[in-house]
Amino acid sequence: MSGTVLISRDGAILTVTISRPERRNAIDRATSEAIAAAMDAFDADDTLSVAILTGAGDHFCAGMDLKAFLNGERIELKGRGLAGMIETPPKKPVIAAIEGYALAGGFEIALACDLIVASETAQFGLPEAKRGLIAGSGGLVRLPERMPRQIAMECALNGRMIPAMEAERWGLVNRLTPTGGAVEGARALAIEIAANAPLSLVATKEIVSAGHRWPEAELWPRQNAILETVITSEDAREGAAAFAEKRAPIWRGR
Known part of the structure; x- marks a missing residue:
């Protein structure tokens, strides 16, 4: 397990924290591998029912670490995608707990989760078109499943930021919390889910x-x-x- 990913558990709930706050939790190769390993262990452990995925510090995840990419790192895992879970999410429920930015690949990681709890000041976005790219890690497929298609199309084409309160209005966010309360809110939701079979x-x-x-x-x-x-x-x-x-x-x- 990489030092860039922290793991903790409480009963049937696993918490996985991306811990690269100095890089806004951007994903490099080691972090992708560590998240993949954590989610594999989560699925394999019969005593765990729900996982929470979050980021250390003020932000969830700014997406792929472009410096690592430019240095030649292959960030995505073959057959699994970014963070090792874009193409192969766990079989068990995963809740994304979002503070600050969930941008580009970071937003796509959140969309690979089943539920989203976000603080009121969180912001989401797929800015790839502004960089001559596309959101190729599932964002263009999953976003129209989570909010009205025409709104998803607008956000993907113009790359604008989606404030958390707007995201909740469109049904993208399950629950809003005060700033700093996303993990606590996700844990409350996880407790409800983990009580079930x-x-x-x-x-x-x-x-x-x-x-x-x-x-x-x-x-x-x-x-x-x-x-x-x-x-x-x-x-x-x-x-x-x-x-x-x-x-x-x-x-x-x-």
């Missing part, structure tokens, strides 16, 4: 994330196959028993 969380994320892309003829067979693995699980029986007995369920993740 781990298998249900993974299955729900898969269907919500991918179901709209499945061919119509495959929609119900695919969903029903996922449903079968959940409804026949020990946790499904435990959930029903806990409800009947008016007690909190004890999930086993199987």
